[in-house]
Amino acid sequence: MVQNLKERGYTVKENGPIYYTRDMDGTAKWFEDVLGWYGAIDQxxxxxxxxxxxxxxxxxEIFSMTLQPFNGIHMFIGEPTGQTVAFMRVDNVEKLHAFVKKSGWTxxxxxxxxxxxxxxxxxxxxDGGVIRFFELEEYHGR
Structure with a gap:
């Protein structure tokens, strides 16, 4: 049964999952090398x-100049969960797939x-966690 969104009272617009790791520098480097992301250790x-x-x-620098919601991952020191840690919406999942393969990550x-x-x-x-990347088909005005 699909709930009425007005009745529910909220809409999820931001994605800010939490990721636990014992080696924050190594994890940030993995995200940079394998996914092409930017890592910053703030504390x-x-x-x-x-x-x-x-x-x-x-x-x-680009992120802080834009008015978009946070769409990255918060990283904390802690025991990795070894399960699905994030669902991330992307445009062109094929290019993401090719990028990861090209990095050598299997x-x-x-x-x-x-x-x-x-x-x-x-x-x-x-760290053994799983990030599920997904792409939605365009609705073309529907």
């Missing part, structure tokens, strides 16, 4: 180990057509 403890950072699909699933009209593929991260 470190006394030993120099990262305790908080952000992973963004664009340089932080822990990526094939692109799957979904009954709801989209396409998706899973990427297993360096």
């Amino acid at each position: 470190r403890n006394e030993e120099g180990q990262g305790t908080y950072g952000c992973l963004l699909p664009m340089p932080v 822990q990526i699933g094939e692109i799957r057509e979904q009954h709801w009209g989209g396409k998706e593929c899973d990427v297993t991260t360096i």
Whole structure:
């Protein structure tokens, strides 16, 4: 049964999942090398180990100049979950798939057509978490 969105009272417009890792520098480098993202370690403890950072699909300078909602990943020190950690909407999942393959990372699933009209593929991260990337088909004015 589909709920009436007005009745529900909210619409999700931002994506800011939380990602736990024991090696924040290594994880940020993985996101940069494999996905082409930008990592920033914003806080470190006394030993120099990262305790908080952000992973963004664009340089932080460009992100901070735009008025768009946060669409990156908040990264915290902690035990990796080893499960699906994020659902990320992308445009052109085929190019994302090719980019990851070209990086040499092999822990990526094939692109799957979904009954709801989209396409998706899973990427297993360096910490064993899974990010599911999905693309929605255009509605062409419908």
